[in-house]
Amino acid sequence: MTAERATAPLRDDRRVVLVVAILASFVVGLDSSVVNVALPAIRHELGGGLVVQQWVVDAYLVTLGSLILVAGSLSDVFGRVRIVTWGLVVFGVASVACAIAPSGEVLVVARAVQGIGGALVTPSSLALIVAAYRGAAQARAIGTWTAWSSAAVIVGPVVGGLVVDGIGWRWIFVLTAVPIAVTIPLVLRITGDVPPVQRPRIDVVGAVLAVVGVGGVVLGLIEQERLGWGAPVVVVALVAGAAALVAFVPWERRVAKAGGAPLVPLELFRARNFAVGNLATLSIYGALGMVGFVVTLFLQEVWSFPAWLAGIASLPPTILxxxxxxxxxxLAGRHGPRWFMAAGPAIAAVGALVMLGVGDDPAAYWWTVLPGLVLVGVGIATMVTPLTSAVLGSVPEREAGVGSAVNNAVARVAGLVVVALAGVVLGGGVSVVGFHRAMAVMAFLLLAGALVSAVGIRNAPTRT
Incomplete structure (x- = not known):
């Protein structure tokens, strides 16, 4: 059976495919955006302080960021429809487990399982659209998918805040489970898929090294807050994580030389803009992970904003x-990405510095946090699309998918590592002084990303 013939049923079902892809991505995006506003309520009921709050965020991001690359390989081996189905089932079961978690430890484990489901769903949902649509219809479908995915990020903090304040934090996980119950029957209606011409071998060792490396470092950074840097668990986790990350690169080279399919094709980094763009991503998205985590906690725990108001108050960057x-x-397509990628983080860094003016008075939101978040939003908007264009435009078209997956994974890992470091930066708890330190670190990371972009990124030659 040829790929074209296999695609035909998928195209016949393309309206269902679009709805499935939208709902799947919406669920994952909604879950990511509602959790931050629930963290104070989770701490109040389950205890554990800042450490549990960090783990509730990072347990999800560790598995999601580590496995999102191998999930693409799984979809090639087993089919996108099947992988999306598996991902939704895993995500739904884990959401129910989160909702009924009797302790912080159970909640953290359930969040890690949610990340596995999210990793299975994320790459395959867009791949379904690409397989089902062609030409202008594909562009319109991707635009619709992007709009709804973005809508999840916008409505998540507000709806999540209302749910937390109204009926309790546990119901935010029920909120994500309900669309899954609708989506799975729709997935089962899809009758076609695109089988690979050759089924690649999955880089299992690479995936294990990635999970152990990222997970070990995060475990050490978070648990040192509770146990201290000299605790055996902390030392072993940091050493094992660092060793796995060091071993990851030579292993990927070995897989590539043996003619296999490495988890991360290292030859992509030979392209200057790809390497520099991902280095800038590491710094910039680390800073954005800091603002998403710290600002929401500060508004609720120091300024005593209700969850729904904290959700609304933190929306300016997303809206912009x-x-x-x-x-x-x-504009970046006309003038090149370099100076947009340099200016955007610099503008966002100014926003972080403006937020250094916060104190104990919540009224200061209007002249500190709000203008700071507006500048952060303008900065993000200035650099995100040019960054994506620079990274993907530097690799061959046939490798754009894996290039996007690598950049996505780098962004997620950067965010989770910075959240893991939040305890060190905040000094063990959320306070005005800790918030000031977090904003200073955020400004430093953003300025580093701006400098890397200004020096390293090259605009493509203008065609005449």
Whole structure:
């Protein structure tokens, strides 16, 4: 059977495919965006302090960021429809486990399982659209998918805050389980898929090294807050994690030389803009992970904002990103990504510095946090689309998928490592002084990303 013939049923079901892809991505995006506003309520009921709050965020991101690359290989081996189905089932079961978790430890484990489900769903949902649509219809479908995925990020903090304040934090996980119950029957209606011409071998060792490396480092960084740097668990976790990360690169080279399919094709980093773009991503998205985690906690735990109001108060960056991205993308396409990637993080860094003016008075939101978040939003909008264009435009078209997956994984890992470091930066708890330190670290990371972009990124030659 040829790929074209295999695709035909998928195209016949393309309306169902689009709805499935939207709902699947919406669920994953909604879950990611609602959790931050629930963290104070989770701490109040389950205890554990800042450490549990960090793990509730990072347990999900560790498995999601580590496994999102191998999930692409799984979809090639077993089919995208099947992998999306598996991912939704895993995500749904884990969501129910989160909702009924009797302790912080159970909640953290359930969040890690959610990350596995999210990793299975994320790459395959967009791949389904690419397989089902062609030409202008594909562009429109991807645009619709992007809009709904972005909507999840916008409505998540507000709806999540209302749910937390109204009926309790546990119901935010029920909120994500309900769309899954609707989506799975729709997935089962899809009758086609695109089988690979050759079934690649899955880089199991690479996946294990990635999970152990990232997970070990995060475990050590978070648990040192509770146990101290000299605790055996902390030392072993940091050493094992660092060793796995060091071993990852030579293993990937070995797989590539043997003619296999490495988890991360290292030859992509020979392209200057790909390497520099991912280095900038590491710094910039680390800073954005800091602002998403710390600002929401500060608004609720220090300024005593209710969860729904904290959700609304933290929305400006997301709204500005959606409002400006298309225009910035067009300008960057005309003038090249370099100076947009340099200016955007610099503007966001100014926003972080503005937020250094916060104190104990919640009224200061209007002249500190709000203008700071607006500048962060303008900065993000200025650099996100050019960054994506620089990274993906530097690799061959046939490798754009894996290039996007690598950049996505780098962004997620950067965010989770910074959240793991939040305990060190905040000094063990959320306070005005700790918030000031977090904003200073955020500004430093953003300025580093701006400098890397200004020096390293190259604009493509202008065609005449």
């Amino acid at each position: 990103l959606l409002a400006l991205s298309t225009t910035v993308g067009a």
